[in-house]
Amino acid sequence: MNFYPYSYPIIMTDDLFVLYGGHTGTTTSAQRSVAYTLAEQAASADLGTLLLPTIVTGTYNFHELKPFIILDHAYVNNVPLVRFFDVDENNYHTISGTANVYASLRDDEYGTVDLDLFFRRYCSSLSLPYKVQIVYQAGLPTGTANHPDILLALTTYSDIILNEIIGYGNEAPGDIGIQSFRNQQYSEERIGLIRTSFGSSPKANFAHRLLTKKRKLRYVGI
Numbered sequence: 001m002n003f004y005p006y007s008y009p010i011i012m013t014d015d016l017f018v019l020y021g022g023h024t025g026t027t028t029s030a031q032r033s034v035a036y037t038l039a040e041q042a043a044s045a046d047l048g049t050l051l052l053p054t055i056v057t058g059t060y061n062f063h064e065l066k067p068f069i070i071l072d073h074a075y076v077n078n079v080p081l082v083r084f085f086d087v088d089e090n091n092y093h094t095i096s097g098t099a100n101v102y103a104s105l106r107d108d109e110y111g112t113v114d115l116d117l118f119f120r121r122y123c124s125s126l127s128l129p130y131k132v133q134i135v136y137q138a139g140l141p142t143g144t145a146n147h148p149d150i151l152l153a154l155t156t157y158s159d160i161i162l163n164e165i166i167g168y169g170n171e172a173p174g175d176i177g178i179q180s181f182r183n184q185q186y187s188e189e190r191i192g193l194i195r196t197s198f199g200s201s202p203k204a205n206f207a208h209r210l211l212t213k214k215r216k217l218r219y220v221g222i
Contacts, residue, residue: 004044009036011051011145012154020148020155027162035161039154046197046211049073049111051150053139055080062115062129071111073138074216079105079113080136084129093129110216111138140214150214153207157198 014024014032024032044050050073058072062084082095082103098105098113106114113134144150198204 004041005050005054005056006040007037009033009040011040011151012036012158016151017155017158020152022155022159023162025162025166027166031162031165032158035158035165036154038161039157042157042197043150043154043207043211046208047074047140047215049075049216050139051145053077053137053142055135055137057133057135059131059133062132064128067115068106069113069115069132069134071113071134071136071138073136074109074111075138075140076105076108076111076113077137077139079103079134081134082113082115083133085131085133087130089131144214149210153198153210156203156207156210160199160201160203 013036014029017032017036018024027035040051050056056073060069062069079098080096082098083091084093085091095103097103102115104114106112113136115132140150196204196208198207
């Protein structure tokens with residue numbers, strides 16, 4: 001499970017929100033801050049990485065048949081530290097960085113660390129590690145979070161959250177996805193909606209589609 005590290009907005013501001021079509025209306029500054037933070041958290045979950053480069057630490061199981069680690073985030077900039085622990089939680093080996101023969105960043109965009117050489121050269125004389133702890137920096141490249149597609153997605157979801165807070169404006173309470181609608185003599189049936197990190201409503205699907213080009217399908221084929 002990925003815990004989002006920020007409790008405040010790091011990208012969205014009132015000026016950006018209004019510029020991309022958001023409506024502040026009667027909302028307070030605190031309410032908008034909550035909406036912006038939740039929007040950035042949802043976008044981070046949708047993209048599989050953080051919107052700005054951030055140092056995070058993850059602990060993973062080690063398997064000799066797949067001696068590489070899929071990190072919790074895509075767009076990994078660097079890996080300053082790798083620690084290996086035995087079943088008693090003793091740190092019996094530490095690697096600094098990936099510029100060595102034991103660990104390498106296999107794919108920075110997809111966030112995979114290769115430990116095959118460590119397995120073949122180091123574990124031949126010792127027992128396999130029980131856990132691997134990796135300290136790494138992950139996040140969209142500098143400036144990417146200010147691209148129009150991301151800002152429009154953040155504005156769209158911020159608007160959804162604000163509408164929930166003040167009680168109007170969404171298609172249905174909770175912004176649920178509605179595919180069939182009937183009222184007296186009028187009815188309509190829409191194309192299927194998908195479940196996204198933003199929700200399953202048409203607006204949520206719109207925000208999700210905006211991020212398609214920057215999203216990495218990291219577990220396909222692994």
